[in-house]
Amino acid sequence: MPAATARVVLIGPPAAGKSTIGRLLGDRLGIPFTDTDAMIVAAHGPIAEIFRTRGEARFREIEREVVRRALRRLLDRPGVVSLGGGAILNSGTRAQLKHPAIKVMSIEIDEETASARLHGSHRPLLADEDPVERWKALAEERRPLYESVATATVSASNDPPSTVVNRVVDVLTGLQRAENYAKFAAEDEAAGDADGGYAEDGQRTVADDTDADDTEGSDEA
Ligand SMILES: Nc1ncnc2c1ncn2[C@@H]1O[C@H](COP(=O)(O)OP(=O)(O)O)[C@@H](O)[C@H]1O
Numbered sequence: 001m002p003a004a005t006a007r008v009v010l011i012g013p014p015a016a017g018k019s020t021i022g023r024l025l026g027d028r029l030g031i032p033f034t035d036t037d038a039m040i041v042a043a044h045g046p047i048a049e050i051f052r053t054r055g056e057a058r059f060r061e062i063e064r065e066v067v068r069r070a071l072r073r074l075l076d077r078p079g080v081v082s083l084g085g086g087a088i089l090n091s092g093t094r095a096q097l098k099h100p101a102i103k104v105m106s107i108e109i110d111e112e113t114a115s116a117r118l119h120g121s122h123r124p125l126l127a128d129e130d131p132v133e134r135w136k137a138l139a140e141e142r143r144p145l146y147e148s149v150a151t152a153t154v155s156a157s158n159d160p161p162s163t164v165v166n167r168v169v170d171v172l173t174g175l176q177r178a179e180n181y182a183k184f185a186a187e188d189e190a191a192g193d194a195d196g197g198y199a200e201d202g203q204r205t206v207a208d209d210t211d212a213d214d215t216e217g218s219d220e221a
């Protein structure tokens with residue numbers, strides 16, 4: 001995955017590991033990491049406090065502004081941005097996430113994993129008698145929104161953060177390869193190479209050092 005072009009956003013329900021995985025991914029790729037909740041806390045104080053004194057609607061307004069800036073900056077330079085679980089509730093945020101330069105990784109966990117991670121959680125939306133039930137309802141309700149903006153989905157249940165990061169890097173590498181191939185094919189087409197580099201019998205006619213030895217009739221065979 002060439003870090004120079006990586007623009008990655010992590011979305012998903014609370015406790016999926018967006019903040020944890022995002023930080024490790026930024027380190028791995030050597031590009032800046034931004035956690036929009038941390039930016040909110042730095043500017044406005046603890047999230048639970050914002051919910052308590054100003055209400056969820058005001059929190060969502062503050063969140064939208066912070067996310068808008070973080071995603072704009074992501075277009076100026078590579079980076080990893082972890083959003084809060086509810087950021088995708090905003091249609092403007094969802095529209096920004098549709099930018100083709102941005103890869104949106106939806107981090108998924110199952111109910112058992114969430115249950116193991118929610119003990120002692122300070123998330124105001126899960127400060128309920130039954131936080132796991134509340135989490136399930138939130139995750140289910142938001143699922144269509146996560147799916148509507150996700151470039152790919154990565155499972156984070158039952159695996160340590162390092163494994164999840166590897167999985168994200170693998171997905172990003174695959175996406176990059178597909179993009180490079182599409183670019184190559186488009187350039188090839190534009191250059192007027194009507195057979196796309198293949199002869200009628202399917203043999204590659206463009207020089208390619210990776211499979212030269214496998215070519216039937218090759219001098220080296
Ligand atoms: N893959 C993982 N395996 C085990 N624990 C994890 C993993 N990812 C995150 N955690 C833990 O789960 C909790 C929630 O992680 P966090 O990164 O804050 O999630 P999010 O930002 O999605 O709400 C934290 O205590 C974190 O240390």
Ligand SMILES: O=C(O)C1=C[C@@H](OP(=O)(O)O)[C@@H](O)[C@H](O)C1
Nearest residue numbers: 013014015037084085086123124
């Ligand atoms: O799901 C949500 O609506 C929220 C998730 C939290 O972030 P994490 O998803 O990082 O826990 C935080 O933004 C706030 O408590 C609201």
Ligand SMILES: [Mg+2]
Nearest residue numbers: 018019037084
């Ligand atoms: Mg987080």
